Amino acid sequence: MSGMPESVEEGGQLTGYDRGLVLVVEDEWVIADLVRTYLVRDGFTVIVEATGEAALATAHRHRPVALILDIMLPDMEGTEVCRRLRSRQDWTPVLFLTARDEEVDRLLGLELGGDDYITKPFSPRELVARVRAVLRRASGTVAEDIRCVGLVKSDMPRRRVFVEDGPVELTVTEFDLLAYLMGRPGRVCTRSDLLAAVWGYRSDVGVRTVDVHIAQLRAKLGRGARMIRTVRGVGYSVEG
Template identity: 65%
Template sequence: MTEKGLVLVVDDERPIADLVRLYLSREGFGVHVEHDGLGGLAAAQRLRPVACVLDIGLPGLDGTEVCRRLRDAGDWTPIIFLTARDDEVDRIVGLELGGDDYVTKPFSPRELVARVKALLRRGLLTSSPVLRVGAVSLDPARRRVLVSGESVSLTSTEFDLLARLMGRPGRVFTREELLASVWGYAAHAGTRTVDVHVAQVRGKLGDAARDVIRTVRGVGYTADDGAP
């Protein structure tokens, strides 16, 4: 039963990979498992999964290098990292390389499945009109962002974060609100995740970011509505 698409799971700890496979399969996903970085990279390129669950500490190529190579090749398949340590450096490096989310081991397989489903569900929200703030336009139906007419590549999470801000210009969102509405989980996951993604989006938007994402010190972020 694979009506929800294929998820690639890459983890060298076979009991963990088998457990994730079991829980994803129960939810109607097809699952392909690899146990090393090179095999995971090849499978991602060959199978074109709807999402990847990628351990950071892999033999051969580590998970961050697999992600980097996929992103460099223009592959923006959603990636959820697994990390064996609650190490902020691991998480930030993974997110900066284009990861969409992360889960720290030991983890609840139900929570991981919920994260996968939330990530894919966000990509189906395509009924909103084209959003425009300054030189940036965002088309939810095509999952496309243009800056002064030029296309910009964003990860799934970066896109949804930008869409949330641009959808309510002038509305100030706290980091906790953005975690809940974009990532779909509570603030215990750490608001640093939001800051890293905001920095990534700003870097990709370049000068146009000044109009689109403004920091409200001590509160959070907003898209400038042009008000004085």
């Protein structure tokens, strides 16, 4: 199912080249075609691949703005695709798409650097909305250029983070979570509020997602992670 980026014409207007290229990695043709149709309608260019190896090659060659990645692929787990991307310092946003709804699978995907997780059956419109949300976060800037809390400094326009002047590589979601907390020093942010602010939705079921990303942040920030305080039963706060 590989090939050149696709587009469609609607009402005489060429669409599919405005929002950027999305790589869809899905071996079930019906699902892949459904996802592609809705993304193209929304102005994205789409390439579909059916295997992990093909996806890695296409991601390297075409540099998509986002990946929609099925976990159950013929040649390898989607989580392994994500792990390989992150290991080569590719921080393209990844949204996992899978029929497996076990919490351990969701958390594993997030721990490996995924930005969101959508379970089959799903709403195509919600999927497109999630893609647009993660891309807004990836490209967004704030008025305040630099934020410093404790040993951590974040350069907002460039979306870069430093601990004791050493650079730290974060995913889009990890950066946005850290930026949100650092913009509210001393304030306790609930898990539900963080889900709404960073991921764009509220869900009691998804609060564990916040905990996983906080754990990932702490691991990457090292000594700088001491500024993130857990407020048991409520959420998190950042204190200098």
